[in-house]
Amino acid sequence: MRIRTLAATVAVAGLALAACGSDGGGSGGSGSGGGSASTGGRANPDATVTIGAVLEPTSLDITRASGVAVGQILLGNVYEGLLKRDQKGVVSPALATAYRISPDGRTYTFTLADNAAFQDGAPVRAADVVSSLTQVIAPNSTNPHASDLASISAVSSPDAHTVVLTLKERDSGLLFNLTGPAGVIVRQSATGLDGRPDGTGPFRFDSWRRGDSITLVRNDAYRGPKAKVARVVFRYLTDTNAQNNAVRTGQVDVGVISDNDLVDTYRGNPKFVVAEGTTTDKFTLAFNQDRGPLADVRVRRAIRQGIDKDGLIKVLGAGTRIGSPVPPLDPWYEDLTNIDRYDPAGARRLLAQAGHGGGLRLGLTIPNIYPPSIGDYVTSQLREIGVTVEVRRVEFPAWLTGVYTKHDYDLSIVDHAEARDLAFYVKPGYYFGDRSPQARDLAKAGATAASDADRNTALRGLARRYSEDAIADWLLLGKARQVARVGVTGYPTDDVSAVYDLSKIEVLKS
């Protein structure tokens, strides 16, 4: 049976999935990724690059669609925000050339680039920025990422080149969030963004054949460095074999190949490069503390101790062990893998103390987009410590309604793919998490910290709390694996910031 790499399978963030995800140089990944090295030879500026992806966006209206798939296509490529992030999550200027933060951290003043233009040549005006951001923070906003900018109370423009954001309180995550889907600048009173995304980036949208492909073409009027290829086609190949055949026969130049056995067939082949990178795909075994035995921290800890994460990584062929929802590349990462290490005997003791020495039955709900082996592995591991698990495989929307919205579950496994999502888990009404005032205070301290050091300290504390309180078990951090045709370079190999930067992709003249 084939197993897809988790990284390639999905994101809780939407139906989206980090299919094509990733970036250059993967410091956290294994190897620097064949993708990032420059060709050194002569690049072909008229080339078309075809990228095999797995999950298609459900809509291209970035102001309305959830999930990371739409952002990977459009963010930074077609749309820009005031600021942008690179594949490592580092923030730098985009539509704003400079910004100033007031000492109390509550006023952000952005100076706009004076040569930025939408794709028909209309200049980007301060009014476009004000209307874009105001729509997101409006009380009746349907932007699914509105909470990213919740700290903003007002957006104004004192003159044509300046935009001022006024905050309710300090927000240490604001700059990063402005680089995300909530921060994109669309034309004032723009309509029909689904059919015709209209941005300011190095590519312009060309066409979308639903169920098949999305095509972008180079924006030759882009104010910055021009893209190095004329066209990029994202082809959606959900089926593992179809993706593999497309790579092998040259129908796509870069493809997501996650299956271990399939990846091995490309290694050592002089025509292909295998690129591995790190992701933010946190495969999370969530515990429902609101009902039944999982309200008892001893039961939750027992389950964590009962699952050998290294064994699962071996079964799936790739992945990194993490002890909290923080991936190693985040500034507030701390190695917490020693908390509740694999210890079946200890797990049985904890269960006995909690009064479940005679055994325990729990339900496990998993969306059917993930490989069945994950649920099978967890089930067989927990059987060893006397916990009988009944697996329910459901479609993703059924998971969203049943588990995410109605909290009708004991255990659940999904991939939390979003970057820097630590604060999600203190939200009241989230489907699992830490609802204690202490956790909320830590999250708040992190969000409103005056310095990076303070922020990192608070968020490190929060992650440790999550882990010690066993709000969930983090099974593994997915790996992104792509196979590219030799001669194609500059594609992202890591997938840590929900963007897929196309601007550096090059194709060698053949």
Place this chain on the structure above:
Amino acid sequence: MAVIILRRLGLLVVSLFVASLLVFALLRLLPGDVADVLAGTSASPDQVLRIRHEIGADRSLPAQYLDWMGGVLTGDFGVSALSGASVSAELSEKLRVTAPLVGGATLLALAVAVPLGILAAARHRRASGVALSALSQLGLAVPAFWIGLMLITVFAVDWRLLPAGGFPTDGWADPVAAARSLVLPAVTLAVVEAAVLLRFVRSATLEVLNADFIRTARAKGLTRGQALRRHGLRNAALPVVSILGVEFATLLLGAVIVENVFALPGLGQMLVADIGNRDLVKVQGTVLLVTAAVLVVGFGVDLANRLLDPRLRSAR
């Protein structure tokens, strides 16, 4: 005859109406909600309510049904809740892949099954006839997706003769490229179909061969072949045409699998994706269209049988 056609047409309309009700109601039983899908995992519960209102999913079910049917009667299948795109436009785009695929597979299957089926019947006591029979059994037993994978491995990956999957992004702008990408999928669909048809053609022909009127024809001095051609085939065609109507539904179902194996952007692939996203307006439009196609084909088969067989023309 005219009365019968009118009566059949009336039945067709009633069936379509009942089908639309069933499709609409059954889809509402699926767990999961498109508003939750749209909102994803970072939106607040208030936002989900607003989204539900915006796409009209908070209206009563009868109101939603009437609204949908009202549109369908004027050829407007509504818009996708997820992307806001017109369902009619997408259906016609996908049909440009699925219709040639299913049509091509049917012709291919007929071209293989009819001559071989007759041959298998004519030689049913000889080794070649038995071999053909066994071959059709094998064709029935092998799943379509496996045949597809094998064809890809041989013709696309090893020999590089045909594309491994997909459809040109500019559609039929280049007819040769588009047709090439449909060859392997159509063959895959046709293999199973041909196996089914071959068995029906064979048994229908065998039955005719043993019929009294063939014996009479032979007694008049015709050879077996002459008797079969002049009197037999028309009679043998009846059950084959009927089964072709039934098999049309099977072919459409097969297209769902084959389109996924070959990454073809057709109706079947879209249907699977839409169900996965709970985009019910699109799903019900697609299912209704397919149901209508099957019912219309059934109607056509009925008429064809009456034309082929004068005895049926006066029957009720």
